[in-house]
Amino acid sequence: MNSKIILVLALAASAAAIAGEETDSDKIAQYREMISDGNPAEFDEMRGAELWKTAAGPNHATLQQCDLGKGPGVVKGAYAALPRYFKDTNKVQDLESRLVTCMTTLQGMPEAEIIARPFSSETKESDISSLATYVVGQSKGVKMAVSVKHPKEKEAYEIGRRLFSYRAGPYDFACSTCHGKSNVRIRMQDLPNFFVKKDAQSAYVSWPAYRVSQGLTRSFQWRLNDCYRQQRFPEPKFVSEATIDLTLFLAVSANGADYAGPGLKR
Amino acid sequence: MNAKWIIGAAAALTATSVMAAGTNLDAKTAEIMKRDFQDKGIALASRVNQDELQTMCSKYVDKLPVKLKAKMEAGQLATMKYPADGKYMGNWKAGETLAQSGKGMTWSDKADEPAGGNCYNCHQLSVKEIAYGTIGPSLLKYGVQRGDGVATQRHVYEHIYNAKAFQACANMPRFGQMNILTESQIKDLVALLLDPESPVNK
Numbered sequence: 029m030n031s032k033i034i035l036v037l038a039l040a041a042s043a044a045a046i047a048g049e050e051t052d053s054d055k056i057a058q059y060r061e062m063i064s065d066g067n068p069a070e071f072d073e074m075r076g077a078e079l080w081k082t083a084a085g086p087n088h089a090t091l092q093q094c095d096l097g098k099g100p101g102v103v104k105g106a107y108a109a110l111p112r113y114f115k116d117t118n119k120v121q122d123l124e125s126r127l128v129t130c131m132t133t134l135q136g137m138p139e140a141e142i143i144a145r146p147f148s149s150e151t152k153e154s155d156i157s158s159l160a161t162y163v164v165g166q167s168k169g170v171k172m173a174v175s176v177k178h179p180k181e182k183e184a185y186e187i188g189r190r191l192f193s194y195r196a197g198p199y200d201f202a203c204s205t206c207h208g209k210s211n212v213r214i215r216m217q218d219l220p221n222f223f224v225k226k227d228a229q230s231a232y233v234s235w236p237a238y239r240v241s242q243g244l245t246r247s248f249q250w251r252l253n254d255c256y257r258q259q260r261f262p263e264p265k266f267v268s269e270a271t272i273d274l275t276l277f278l279a280v281s282a283n284g285a286d287y288a289g290p291g292l293k294r
Numbered sequence: 295m296n297a298k299w300i301i302g303a304a305a306a307l308t309a310t311s312v313m314a315a316g317t318n319l320d321a322k323t324a325e326i327m328k329r330d331f332q333d334k335g336i337a338l339a340s341r342v343n344q345d346e347l348q349t350m351c352s353k354y355v356d357k358l359p360v361k362l363k364a365k366m367e368a369g370q371l372a373t374m375k376y377p378a379d380g381k382y383m384g385n386w387k388a389g390e391t392l393a394q395s396g397k398g399m400t401w402s403d404k405a406d407e408p409a410g411g412n413c414y415n416c417h418q419l420s421v422k423e424i425a426y427g428t429i430g431p432s433l434l435k436y437g438v439q440r441g442d443g444v445a446t447q448r449h450v451y452e453h454i455y456n457a458k459a460f461q462a463c464a465n466m467p468r469f470g471q472m473n474i475l476t477e478s479q480i481k482d483l484v485a486l487l488l489d490p491e492s493p494v495n496k
Contacts, residue, residue, distance in 0.1 A: 183319070190323040193355045195348045197341045198399050198474055199467040200458075202352065206429065214415045214427040215396075260399045261331065262339045268330035 069161060069238040069290035072153075072245035076162025079155055085135030094130035096123070096163065107167035108287045111276040113178040120184040122275045124249045125267035127159050146266040147250045150243070157247045164236055167287045172233065174279040181276065188277025191270060192222065197260040203274070205259075217294075222281050232282035234291030241294055248275060320353065335401035347458060356463035363462045370459035374452060375470065377477055382447035382484050389486030390493060392479055393419055399474065409474055411483055416465070419486070420493035429465055437488040437495040450484045 080091045080103075096106035097114065111122040117129055124146075131137045148154045176185045195202040203222070206214065210221045220231035236247045246254075252271050256264050264271050327342045347366050350358060358366065395410020397403055414423055416430035440446050452459065455470030469475040475483075486492050 183322075186319050187323050187326060190319065190352070191327070193352050194323065194327060194344075195352045195463075196327070196344050197337075198472045200348055200351070200472075201467075204355065205465050208356075209429070212427070212429045214429065215425045217427075219429075256331075257337075257400050257402060260337065260341070262337045262341050263332050263334035263401060265330050265332055268326075270326050270330035273326070 067238055067290065067292050069165075069236070069245045069292070072148075072158050072161040072238070073165045073290065074162075075153065076158035076160070076165075079159055080162055085131065085137040087134065087136035089134045089136070091127075091130050091134060091159070093134060094127070096126055096130075103163055103166040105167050105170040107164045108170040108172050109174060111181075111184065111272050111279060112175055113180045118180075120178075120180050120272055120276060122248070122267065122272045123160050123163055124156060124247060125272055127156055127163075128267055131156070143266050147247065147253070148244050157245070157250070160247045160249075161236055161245050161290055164287070164289045168289070170287050172229070172279065172282045172285050172287055174276060174283055176276075176280060184273040184276045185280055187269075188273035188275070191274045192277055199260045201259040201261075203255065203259070222278060225281065225284075228278065228281035229285035232278055233285050233288040234293070236289055237291035237293045239293050245290060246293075336399065336403060336405045337401035347462065351463035354463075358462055366462040367459055370456050370462070370468075370471070373471065374456055374459060375477075376448075376451070377481065382444070382451040382481060383442070383488065384478060384481030384483075384485045386482070386485040386489040386492035386494075388479075389482035389484075390420075392475075392482055393486055394423070408479075411469070411475060411479070412467075413483070413486075421496065422493055433487060433494060435495055437490065437492065440488070442488040442490065447484055447488060450487055451480060454480050454483050 083090050093100045095101075095114075095116075096103065097109055097112050098104070098106045107123055110126070111120050113120050114126065114129075119125075121129065128139060128142050131142050132139050142156055145152070145154045146156065148157050176182045192203045193208075195205070202208075206212075206219050207222045209219075210224055210227065212219055212221075220227040222228045222231070235251050236245060238245045249266060249271060252274060253264060253266075256262075324344075328339075331339050331342050333339050344352065347370065350362060350366060354362075389411075392411040393413035396412050396415050397407060398409025398412070403409070413419060414426045416427040418426040418428070418432035418434050419436075421434070454475075456468045457464045457466040458468055458471075467474055470477070470480055487494055489495070
């Protein structure tokens with residue numbers, strides 16, 4: 029308990045220090061170094077691990093038989109191969125959409141209820157977001173190997189690639205407007221170029237992540253959602269095909285790298 | 295002879311089916327965009343509908359064939375609206391405030407709040423502001439090199455109003471054309487870039 033409070037206080041102090049000065053990459057790197065033995069995302073991982081093995085929903089079932097692609101109940105390494113095609117749903121699914129499948133089929137939870145709280149806020153945590161944090165943590169150090177062998181995976185990749193360059197909205201922005209060139213930044217924020225393997229890898233494997241400025245662990249679905257907000261787009265529906273196809277395209281771009289999340293961001 | 299003919303026909307068929315698959319995927323991508331995005335705040339779902347320029351820049355990933363590029367730019371230039379009073383320069387101080395603001399048009403912005411120019415997000419503008427982005431070129435000392443003659447003022451106004459008239463798939467938003475900024479706000483930004491007293495030229 030005490031160590032938790034101390035960690036939170038240290039974080040708050042560091043966050044304030046960062047906010048007070050210019051938030052350049054060096055300072056963030058130092059900060060990461062400083063708390064490298066304790067990413068606050070661990071609290072969300074623990075919350076997710078607890079939810080995973082706690083009986084819930086109308087069926088009073090746990091998620092321990094959930095098949096994330098490596099067989100029922102196998103969590104280790106599952107995230108490093110997602111999104112992927114699932115035979116039972118006949119769909120390509122990312123982690124969160126697969127969690128929705130497990131929560132509805134195993135626990136009997138209504139989909140609408142799960143989707144109603146996709147992301148955590150200052151006042152209330154999101155169960156599906158914490159579950160995702162737990163699952164990704166079980167792939168730490170596992171090599172990213174997302175498949176495009178199945179025709180539906182191949183199609184998802186091709187559509188994801190198109191979505192990445194899809195310009196629209198009042199600002200004419202696409203993902204590629206900010207993430208298609210090397211060594212550029214918005215204000216002081218460095219931007220990864222997803223057309224360059226090394227950049228794509230280091231960016232992708234560091235999400236989901238604890239956001240110091242928000243005091244919350246953020247899922248990959250959240251990452252895309254907030255990108256689209258800044259792109260001046262309307263909101264992508266949670267676990268929609270658009271978000272899954274785009275995620276698969278980005279994940280394939282990161283193939284070969286060791287998964288390193290949950291990460292830590294400003 | 296026969297074998298050659300068969301290979302030729304097969305190759306033609308494959309090429310056709312690859313092209314057809316590409317077209318189908320373009321169509322499917324557009325369908326997914328229309329289906330999978332929803333209204334939130336001021337950001338309505340209809341924003342995913344592309345105009346011709348957005349469609350082409352997406353399709354060619356910003357590298358348009360030469361003829362198409364010229365056609366797109368001419369189309370954008372044709373719809374340029376100029377100030378009725380013939381004046382292009384406003385107040386550089388108001389321009390600096392605008393340039394600093396990254397607000398506007400996201401679903402977390404309010405309809406009644408004025409949009410910012412987002413300039414520093416992508417451009418270096420003054421020596422004083424070190425937190426500048428680098429997606430666009432540095433505009434430091436922009437007016438020092440070019441002066442503030444009317445032709446230059448007009449060119450800068452046009453570029454802010456609709457940069458796509460000069461570079462079809464430019465990253466820069468069409469601030470006038472898309473009603474992001476008002477005529478008077480654009481004039482303030484012209485002044486920020488060209489007024490000798492502006493921090494850009496100090």
